Amino acid sequence: MPYCRAILISKTNKTDRDALLQFKDKISDDPFGVFSTWNDSVHFCQWRGIVCGHRHPRITHLILPSMKLIGSLSSFIGNLSFLQKLDIQNNSFVGEIPIEVGNLYRLKYLGLQNNSFSGQIPTNISGCKNLEALGLGNNMLVGEVPIAVASMSKLTRVFIYSNNLSGNFPEFFGNLTSLVFISAGLNNFVGRVPASLGRLQNLEYLYLGANRLSGTLPSSIFNISSLVVVQFAQNQLEGSLPPDLGVTLPNLTVLNVANNSFTGPIPASISNATNLKRLTIPVNIFFGKAPTVEKLNQLQWISVSINQLGSGAQGDLKFLESINSTSLEFLVINDNNFGGTLPESVGNLSSQLKKMSIEKNQLIGNIPSNIGNLHSLELLDMGYNEFKGSIPNSIGNLIKLKEFRAQANKLTGNIPSTIGNLTELLVIVLNGNNLQGSIPSSIGKCQNLVVFDFSQNNLIGIIPSQAFNISSLSIYLDLSENQLRGSLPEEIGTLKNLGELYVYGNKLSGKIPSSLGGCTSLVELYMQKNLFEGNISSFLSSLNGLQYIDLSSNNFSGPIPKFLEKFQLKYLNLSFNNFGGEVPSKGVFMNMSVISLEGNNKLCGGMPILDLPSCLTSKEKRGSSTSRFAIIAITCGIVAALILSLLLMMFYWLRRKNSKTSLETPSIGGFQRVSYEDIVKATDGFNSSNLIGVGGFSSVYKGTLAIENKIVAVKVFDLKQRGASKSFMAECDVLKNIRHRNLVKIQTACSSVDFRGNEFKALIYEFMENGSLEEWLHSYLAPSGTQRH
Secondary structure, three states: OHHHHHHHHOOOOHHHHHHHHHHHHOEEEOOOOHHHHOOOOOOHHHOOOEEEOOOOOOEEEEEOOOOOOEEEOOHHHHHOOOOOEEEOOOOEEEEEOOHHHHHOOOOOEEEOOOOEEEEOOOHHHHHOOOOOEEEOOOOEEEEOOOHHHHHOOOOOEEEOOOOEEEEEOOHHHHHOOOOOEEEOOOOEEEEOOOHHHHHOOOOOEEEOOOOEEEEEOOHHHHHOOOOOEEEOOOOEEEEEOOOOHHHHOOOOOEEEOOOOEEEEOOOHHHHHOOOOOEEEOOOOEEEEOOOOOOOOOOOOEEEOOOOEEOOOOOOOOHHHHHOOOOOOOEEEOOOOOOEEEOOHHHHHOOOOOOEEEOOOOEEEEEOOHHHHHOOOOOEEEOOOOEEEEOOOHHHHHOOOOOEEEOOOOEEOOEOOHHHHHOOOOOEEEOOOOOOEOOOOHHHHHOOOOOEEEOOOOOOEEEOOHHHHOOOOOOOEEEOOOOEEEEOOOHHHHHOOOOOEEEOOOOEEEEEOOHHHHHOOOOOEEEOOOOEEEEOOHHHHOOOOOOOEEEOOOOEEEEOOOHHHHHOOOOEEEOOOOEEEEEEOOOHHHHOHHHEEOOOOOEEEEOOHHHOOOOOOOHHHHHHHHHHHHHHHHHHHHHHHHHHHHHHHHHHHHHHHOOOOOOOOOOEEOOEEOOOHHHHHHHOOOOOHHHEEEEOOOEEEEEEEEOOOOEEEEEEEEOOOOOOHHHHHHHHHHHHOOOOOOOOOOEEEEEEEEOOOOOEEEEEEEEOOOOOOHHHHHOOEEOOOOOEEO
């Protein structure tokens, strides 16, 4: 037997051998050493990746997929005239597909997908008369599919996806009646889907997604009863789905028409497609009632988000109660009009459920406690609804949860401490609710968090140090707009990877720990509207990656650090603090549109546009000190003389007066002086029980001024509203110069700052017991016919 084999090898075909060596020469990188055996030490039929025929030593298969080969495809490939399978997919071949491929008339399988071939599909590829599988997907091919392909009648599978092919989708595909699989997504095909595809009665898989196809789908498509997968996602298609879709396509397992402009209801007949596993129709204009799906017991994926389904009424989620598939993994119904309560049966959904997104609907009521039964859940998104009540403790049972969002609802109560059980959590977003109590220290157990947002609630107490011990936090931490007190803990320095920190709008106080300087990844820092104090240099100096800083409305003091000139800042707000000294004049301080320094009365220098006083030089300061002593001495002498004169005058006056004279109240411009503290006491801290009216820019309170024990009306201006300050000034100017018997008399005004350093303006009027001027001028009849005032 060995003797016979030697005779066969001696008769090798030199053409095939030479073609293989030419193929090898075009390879520039062979990391796995595929071609180390391609030499004369063994017959080429024994070279790696080569298969020869049984009767003749001619090459029938060249199979080298996923070998990380780099190079181009040699034109000598066309000399392998016995080749039946060419599979070099998942490599890095470049250049054009050689036209000599068309010489391979025995070829049945051409696998060139997942490379970097460019140029057009060779027109003479039609020479491959016996080709059954054409694999050209995921390359960089351009142009139209050549019409010559129409003659390749044995084709059963065409893979041309993920290229840059263009033109109308070929109508001649309808003549390739043996086709079972068409994958042509991720190209630039335009125009309508050809009705001729309806002739492909053996077609099972039709992938035409991510093109620019338009118009309506031809009804003939829905008559191909053999279809298993229909994928038209990400096109510009319109129209409605046929009502009998589930009847005409009984073998359907995947329906994907996402990201189009389909409209109308979801066909109720869809429940007849009992093999359906994936219903994917998001980002369309479907409306009406979602059909029940009790027959679809193989469902794995329901995605109907971003449509107009539901009516905002109870019962919209009845279809959820009909789900009985134990294989369901994804339930995505967000951004619709679904209303009513979330049914208790949600806890009975598949134990395989990984993603549930119901955000941006009109759902009401409590979150069912048995939601904790969904132990495989990895994403739970419930935001932007009207859920009320508390977050159930059972949320802690979802130990695989990676993302939990329930923002912008009406949730109340405490954040459950069981949240600490969610140790795989990456994102937790609960902002925009009415959550109360303190931040649970158990949050520190969530050591994988990258997003942590409890902002815009009514949380109180101090921030637990555990919240700042989550070193994984990298995107943002937002605790803003709560009622949090105390100081920031030293542990804040643990957040070395944090990009954004928001703690504004609380009652936090004390000095910022210098450890904050360890958060060197910070890009945005918002700490405004608190009671922080001290020097800012200690924590800012090392944060040179910051682009946005807002420290306004605090009690920070000391100089504005000069090193901020070197920061690449896009926004800097240091207003309404106690900063003093010279303002830097380079870097961000040259751009007045992105900085704010108002409300710091001790600043000097800086850019002229700031209109700050000049800073004194050291020589001027020494001269100023000498002058100050002289002024003090002279002033003391004058004051002593005045006091002596006043005493003499007082003695003379007392002797001349026989009766008491009333003392005038200190005034300004003839008006009584009133402080912010006087107004707070007069209105009982702006108590709502004293509120007697609300206008466009202001609120009016009834109060009693302690100075004269007099009842007044206090008009407090809301300076956060645009134009409120101008309204105050205008009203002052008018009322102080006008007298009329029908106008209520102004007593005085207050222009000051509140206890937190915010600007405060109010007008104090004589209190009118019997209603407003408008009511007296425009009296109307009560229902009984009597006149009301």
